[in-house]
Amino acid sequence: MARQSISFTEPNDEWLKAQVSSKEYSSKSELVNDLIRQARQQQQHIDLVRLKLEKAEKSGFTTDNKDQILADSKYRLNG
Structure with a gap:
């Protein structure tokens, strides 16, 4: 795995620390x-x-109207 050195702003670093502290990561x-x-x-x-x-x-x-287009889109999305 490649190692990198990166810098975070203070608010971002605090957020990262909080996520780790909460045992999420x-x-x-x-x-x-x-x-x-x-x-x-x-x-x-x-x-x-x-x-x-x-x-x-x-x-x-x-030539479909917006209601027809919406209905067709929902049908295609939901099967």
Whole structure:
């Protein structure tokens, strides 16, 4: 595992210490790694949404009204 030296602002350091003190995480390193994993997952989700939006934009226009679009979206989301 790669080792890094990073600096935190005082409020961020206090928050990290509080999370470790509450036994939520065993160390600051574990917490920072978890935050990075979450950020990476969020970025993947954003990228997927962006791709879907680009595909939708390229597919053209619709004559459906907003209620029809919403109903179709909910159906596709919930199966």
